[in-house]
Amino acid sequence: MPIEPLTDEERADALDGLPDWDYDEARDAISRSFTFPDFPAAFAFMTRVALYAEKHDHHPEWSNVWNRVDILLTTHDAGGLSHRDVSMAEAIEGLAE
Numbered sequence: 001m002p003i004e005p006l007t008d009e010e011r012a013d014a015l016d017g018l019p020d021w022d023y024d025e026a027r028d029a030i031s032r033s034f035t036f037p038d039f040p041a042a043f044a045f046m047t048r049v050a051l052y053a054e055k056h057d058h059h060p061e062w063s064n065v066w067n068r069v070d071i072l073l074t075t076h077d078a079g080g081l082s083h084r085d086v087s088m089a090e091a092i093e094g095l096a097e
Contacts (some may be wrong), residue, residue: 005080014086015086021089025070028080030089031072042067048095058084060092 005028006014015023015031021030036042046069047064053059061072073089075082 003075003078003082003084004080005075005078006086010083014081018086018089018093020093027072027074029072029074030081030085031070032089032092032093034069034071036067036069039066042069045069045096048063049092052091052095055087056088056091058088060088 011023015021018030019031023030025065032044034042036045041054042064047066049060049062049071058075061074073094074080075084078084
């Protein structure tokens, strides 16, 4: 079953529920930066996200510099933002706590 991109209304609702995430219109993606006390804390967070992503077969674009982790979510198979990205962002919020 193909993954469908969000409609304009679904996207607006999703962004309302993810106030700390920024919308990238050019890529139809959402992104957020997380800052941690140090590198081990940032790496531990990335490990939690990686395990979740692998289990759900949906992997973020991300980078890490010392205590900062930058994450971008979009569904390439859908050509933009999908429900999978919204679910992933919600899970990431919980994993960051």
